[in-house]
Amino acid sequence: MNCHRAEKLISRLVDGRLEAGTAAGLEEHLKVCPACAQLRVDYRKMKSLMSDLRFPETEPLPYFEQRLRARLKAESRPSLWAVVERWYAAAVPVFLVVAMILVGILFLAQPAEVQLSQSEMLLFQEQSSLTEARAIFDAQKPEDRQLQLLFAGLDSQEAVRRGKQ
Ligand SMILES: [Zn+2]
Numbered sequence: 249m250n251c252h253r254a255e256k257l258i259s260r261l262v263d264g265r266l267e268a269g270t271a272a273g274l275e276e277h278l279k280v281c282p283a284c285a286q287l288r289v290d291y292r293k294m295k296s297l298m299s300d301l302r303f304p305e306t307e308p309l310p311y312f313e314q315r316l317r318a319r320l321k322a323e324s325r326p327s328l329w330a331v332v333e334r335w336y337a338a339a340v341p342v343f344l345v346v347a348m349i350l351v352g353i354l355f356l357a358q359p360a361e362v363q364l365s366q367s368e369m370l371l372f373q374e375q376s377s378l379t380e381a382r383a384i385f386d387a388q389k390p391e392d393r394q395l396q397l398l399f400a401g402l403d404s405q406e407a408v409r410r411g412k413q
Pocket residue numbers: 250251252254277281283284285
């Protein structure tokens with residue numbers, strides 16, 4: 249047996265995966281070849297080191313599963329502060345969106361409402377009939393309302409003028 253073949257077989261010998269005949273031949277070479285004998289020593293060291301390292305990973309620690317479950321249970325039961333914190337984190341964006349919508353509504357609604365209330369006051373001061381005013385309030389579009397209010401104002405002014413004549 250030469251060194252090249254011996255090197256290939258040493259790992260199988262140490263692992264106990266070498267058939268008896270080949271193992272005997274390798275043992276003969278290792279007796280006379282210090283380099284290959286040293287290789288077997290090194291391989292044995294490496295193997296024991298690897299098994300030492302692998303042991304904690306493959307074998308779970310005692311009560312590992314129980315401790316894991318207890319840990320998960322504890323984490324799934326949130327503390328009061330965690331609940332408040334989570335609610336707050338969710339509430340802030342919602343509050344901002346609601347506030348923005350409210351501000352938007354106020355900005356959009358305010359000018360039309362102010363104009364309308366002034367016109368309405370004029371209308372009431374001129375004592376137009378209540379049904380006419382109701383129809384104007386029921387009009388959906390602000391433009392329509394303005395037009396109706398304008399015409400109602402002209403009509404009532406004319407009525408006043410006619411009354412004076
Ligand atoms: Zn050798």
